Amino acid sequence: MITRSSIAAIGALALAGCATTGTSSADAAGESPDYAALEPMGEDAAGPFPSTYTPYPGRPTALVGATIYDGTGAMVEGGTVLFRDGKVIALGDASLSTEGYDVVDARGKFVTPGIIDIHSHLGDYPTPSVAAHSDGNEATSPTTPEVWAEHSVWPQDPGFSRALANGGVTSLQILPGSANLMGGRSVTLKNVPSRTVQGMKFPGAPYGFKMACGENPKRVYGGRGRMPSTRMGNFAVNRQTWLDAIDYANNEDADRDLAKETLVGVLDGEILVHNHCYRADEMALVMDMAKEMGYRVSAFHHAVEAYKIGDLLRENGVCSAIWADWYGFKMEAYDGILENAAFLQREGACVVIHSDSENDIQRLNQEAAKAQAAGARAGIAIDDATVIGWITLNAARAMGIDEMTGSLEPGKMADVVLWNGDPLSVYSRPERVWVDGALLYDANDRRRRPVSDFELGQPGEGDVK
Template sequence: MRLPAKLTACILATGALAACATTDSAADRSTASAGSATELGTPYASTYRPYPGRPTALVGATVFDGTGGRIDNGTVLFRDGKLVAVGDASLSTEGYDRIDGTGKFVTPGVIDIHSHLGDYPTPSVDAHSDGNEATSPTTPEVWAEHSVWPQDPGFSRALANGGVTSLQILPGSANLTGGRSVTLKNVAARTVQGMKFPGAPYGMKMACGENPKRVYGGRGRMPSTRMGNFAVNRQMWLDAKAYDGEKRDLGKETLKGVLDGEILIHNHCYRADEMALVMDMAKEMGYKVTAFHHAVEAYKIGDLLRENDVCSAIWADWYGFKMEAYDGILENAALLDQAGACVVIHSDDENGIQRLNQEAAKAQAAGRRMGMEISDGDVIGWITLNAAKAMGIADQTGSLEAGKMADVVLWNGDPLSVYSRPEKVWIDGALMFDALDRKHRPVSDFELGQPGEGDVK
């Protein structure tokens, strides 16, 4: 039979979540804070509001808290969107809905620091290719959020298969300066503003190495070499430092935000020598690199990365697909960890984002084969707290600590096992995915199809 029109509209607006049954409608959530935020002068401000949840107690599970800690037979309490307490079986669960986690595992929500969901959505067709403004070597004026398609089916797959609760959407790497990134909560919403992580700082995507010189060198203009890359970048920063703001310039506004420490630099870079040069350029121009992304040779300069407080967002085993990736090794993450540097496992891929837990486990296993033992608790931090730190949101999420957002995953087994997957996922304390309940499996509008074309079974 056909669904009633009112119910159909609710499903289309919220991604088929059970929250449709509440009085807090998607329309209410997406508009409630827009006026006040815009009045404060924030363009395209977040209008995100959490879905409604219930006081919940996860009991009996093995808990990895994201900070390296492990609690066997643990208890996790959350209500009103926040974590209340994390501890052992002695915690009182009175007033909470109890969920038995015996034999299961609990972690913070998984965070992907490097994603292109929404900007390069699936289906992967030219009409959806909106991640690279490949018209100039430097495009700091563009914002990734203005390309994000909230209906991308990749969002719900990352939630259901990977336990991803937050993610950073970056422009592509064709340009030396690709533009602003945006951090999202992985929830169904009609607009990108309805997904924007409240209070998250912007990032700015930069790239070095082969991509910019390949894209622009063939057009007979700079950069066509690595020295050309640096020359164009340095001149860009010099021009930005001279910007007085009298005549508005969108690109220089972003660059000024970087120089003022308000916007974080996420730099696509593979070779160790180039990463060292970029850190020197940052000191020369007065900004800081927050994270090198891909960073397949980061293991060669772990000490420099540690001393400069720069994270390495890396794959577990991608290497050799172009010359600057030739020296990538499986032990990259483990060697960085041993050097005391910040390790983040990222995806850069609509499929990889669904198995960041497995990618982290592969990197851990490579280290173990080399004689480096890294605890499971620390490895979970590679896909939770470390990512949050590099994205500037660690004060709000990334670990299971009282007062933080209740972004929580209940896994049906060891999250570092290829056989395990999320059983339930909460975002701000609201149950957003439940493998055991079809009412809590979000589906994008794109996948639902056109209303009225046939019966809903």
């Protein structure tokens, strides 16, 4: 009988690293190396494409007099936030000592944790949106677990700096697209300027695994006369692929298989599943399939019908990453309602507001406010501090980074936004944004308004062409 523990034990053996890269003595002597004796580096804790992220330098900073939403559901009026050396030091009232800190007068303003987008395609579908930049869907097979979104991320995408400046986004998950049942690995990034994607990779963040159900896979592949062409075909292909991965995990003599390595990582619980799914009935079936195969869904994305099964989602510990009001653009989106987030919150289920858009990522705060307002109209009052959690700590939890960021708790990364007004107001925007305690955006300082390298040197109106 295949068990979760046996998968974990044998999967770990299959994934063990065997050698490191470097210059061999044969290379140095000008001889041909013995390629038959060489083995790939393998995946250690850092992975074969490890993060090289280093925080930008920051200053000890005290934000004084603000209304603070800490991300956990708490609010402090006239409060103080202290951070230094990249970490939150303390959050409290005016009695906190600010000696040794640069003091920022934040009276009349608001402070939140950095905004986190759990569902983005920045870098994989960058601006300008042209065919040459379409790198998010490896639409060549219904299952492509072997592909990694980070290998398509273009760090010069202007969308990154727009999300920082206009939306206060400090961390984001870049996912493959949803053409495939299994689209590949996602990557979590710190929203900082970098020459390489490794320089943006969130250190210690687990990989995600993008899956999709419903219309997209059956439309893409059924139209080519291939399986799946139906929803039952979707499930059949998924189940057989998982069974093949379990066989691989239990075969010590199997040749290395990049696709199955990713699937074994999911079965081991090391890689978190993020499943594009709209209909309530399909989400329920997916949760049953996950139990059958021995994995867990971290979040259903888009999830326009999540409100129908809030109790099931709560009981299974699955978050719903949703829009405020996207609706009706295809059949499986027709039962979307404005009160989706409010009904989920009422059931005690995990709510996350996501973007799936280079535009909406710049106003996740406003999207959250729209969902809150829809609940209020339906008689479901949700306080502002809880709503801020939808775009901070709840997202971090579903991405597996909540021990490091997502709230203004001592010891966590100093990912902080100072808003010029109520962050749930359409009239407010970030005034300053810190990532790991480094001031990377300041609306009042032109030197701290990041611009993508791609935009530098672009000819403007009247320039010589």
